[in-house]
Amino acid sequence: MTLERVCDDCGARTTAPAARCDCGEPLWLATDPGSFSWDDVSDSPGMWRYEALLPVGFPGGLAAAAGGTPLLRDDALDEYAGTTVHVKVEGSHPTGSFKDRGSAVGLAAIESGLVGDAAAVGTVSHGNMAMSTAAFATAADVPCVVFVPDDVPQARLDVIGQFDPAILTVAGEYSRLYDRTLELGPDNDVVFLNSDVPLRVEGQKTTVVELCEAFAPDVPDAIVLPVSSGGHASGVWKAVRELHEAGTIGRIPELYLTQAAACAPIADAFERGDSTVSRVEGGDTIAYSIANADPPSGTRALRAASETGGAVVSVTDDEIRDAQRVLATQAGLSVETASTTALAGTKQVVERGFVDSGDDVAVIATGTGLKEPPAEGSHDPVGTVGIDDIDAALGRFLGG
Numbered sequence: 149m150t151l152e153r154v155c156d157d158c159g160a161r162t163t164a165p166a167a168r169c170d171c172g173e174p175l176w177l178a179t180d181p182g183s184f185s186w187d188d189v190s191d192s193p194g195m196w197r198y199e200a201l202l203p204v205g206f207p208g209g210l211a212a213a214a215g216g217t218p219l220l221r222d223d224a225l226d227e228y229a230g231t232t233v234h235v236k237v238e239g240s241h242p243t244g245s246f247k248d249r250g251s252a253v254g255l256a257a258i259e260s261g262l263v264g265d266a267a268a269v270g271t272v273s274h275g276n277m278a279m280s281t282a283a284f285a286t287a288a289d290v291p292c293v294v295f296v297p298d299d300v301p302q303a304r305l306d307v308i309g310q311f312d313p314a315i316l317t318v319a320g321e322y323s324r325l326y327d328r329t330l331e332l333g334p335d336n337d338v339v340f341l342n343s344d345v346p347l348r349v350e351g352q353k354t355t356v357v358e359l360c361e362a363f364a365p366d367v368p369d370a371i372v373l374p375v376s377s378g379g380h381a382s383g384v385w386k387a388v389r390e391l392h393e394a395g396t397i398g399r400i401p402e403l404y405l406t407q408a409a410a411c412a413p414i415a416d417a418f419e420r421g422d423s424t425v426s427r428v429e430g431g432d433t434i435a436y437s438i439a440n441a442d443p444p445s446g447t448r449a450l451r452a453a454s455e456t457g458g459a460v461v462s463v464t465d466d467e468i469r470d471a472q473r474v475l476a477t478q479a480g481l482s483v484e485t486a487s488t489t490a491l492a493g494t495k496q497v498v499e500r501g502f503v504d505s506g507d508d509v510a511v512i513a514t515g516t517g518l519k520e521p522p523a524e525g526s527h528d529p530v531g532t533v534g535i536d537d538i539d540a541a542l543g544r545f546l547g548g
């Protein structure tokens with residue numbers, strides 16, 4: 149079976165193992181949802197319920213832990229955001245983010261021979277994607293190479309390193325590496341599972357297929373998620389279009405994408421009313437893992453927001469900190485800074501009147517905050533007490 153790829157922007161099709169169209173935009177796999185309905189879900193675990201919408205079936209192993217993430221509600225979050233919030237907890241994945249969905253599909257495609265000869269899998273990342281790709285690769289017994297910039301802190305390398313990939317630190321302009329690896333991969337039998345490649349996008353469709361099944365027969369009014377490269381947003385948009393085309397959902401929810409104000413090329417383009425995204429000079433933000441100044445699927449993400457009647461917004465570091473604190477202290481959820489832009493952005497789109505206060509809004513908490521200390525800083529002990537004075541201390545704690 150050959151995988152056909154299609155460009156959603158210019159309509160070109162190809163069977164070459166490319167990630168980019170000649171027009172420069174990212175390619176999608178050409179897929180046909182047919183008349184998919186919720187009766188067509190399979191008995192496979194997690195995201196593999198939707199095998200009918202994926203290019204490959206459940207391969208066993210670690211892939212069993214991809215998808216199937218919980219959706220939860222907490223009144224305190226409604227109060228904070230000013231609308232009805234449903235949180236999709238992607239941090240419950242084995243490596244703590246939705247990246248596991250795309251990694252699972254990518255490795256399943258390699259294991260099943262769907263992408264031809266593959267000597268290894270690779271990625272360009274020093275964060276969640278590196279961890280996720282390395283974990284799924286080692287579980288599938290496929291060699292993995294990870295390219296990181298040469299100034300990455302050792303602690304970050306050690307977290308990625310626990311899954312035993314070959315890590316290569318790269319000197320020079322790291323931003324060029326993304327496209328360079330996509331060009332070099334096919335000739336070297338290395339499948340690069342970078343952020344927005346077609347196979348990863350297929351896996352990342354399932355975040356929102358799960359969401360829609362949880363809401364069936366209703367549809368959430370809006371879906372809010374953070375955006376960096378645009379790969380996740382691309383998958384989310386492809387999914388809602390496929391479900392709509394199949395008649396599985398009656399309307400397409402509005403898609404809202406969130407960025408950090410210090411580095412917000414897609415939100416800037418949206419504000420200006422531009423139809424394409426151009427590179428910006430990005431500044432520092434505590435949401436460093438979504439600070440992508442030149443997003444490869446930026447224009448695709450921009451279209452996802454505008455064509456669904458949504459928006460792309462940016463939030464300040466203070467708003468990000470605030471949302472992170474609310475999620476942890478009110479809902480008991482540890483969510484990473486990049487990811488808390490979604491709740492902060494939800495509050496903003498309600499305040500700006502894009503979303504009504506009665507709307508059902510699905511907020512995708514894309515990654516766990518448990519990999520690093522919270523942005524707000526340290527939490528001090530309320531006191532120190534001798535072992536023999538614990539009963540008195542408990543009494544004081546209980547207000548006695």
Ligand SMILES: *Cc1c(COP(=O)(O)O)cnc(C)c1O
Binds near residue numbers: 276343
């Ligand atoms: C990768 C990542 C994002 C951004 O996703 P893109 O596909 O690059 O737009 C957002 N949140 C978390 C936690 C991530 O790991």
Ligand SMILES: [Zn+2]
Binds near residue numbers: 157158159160170172
């Ligand atoms: Zn094209």
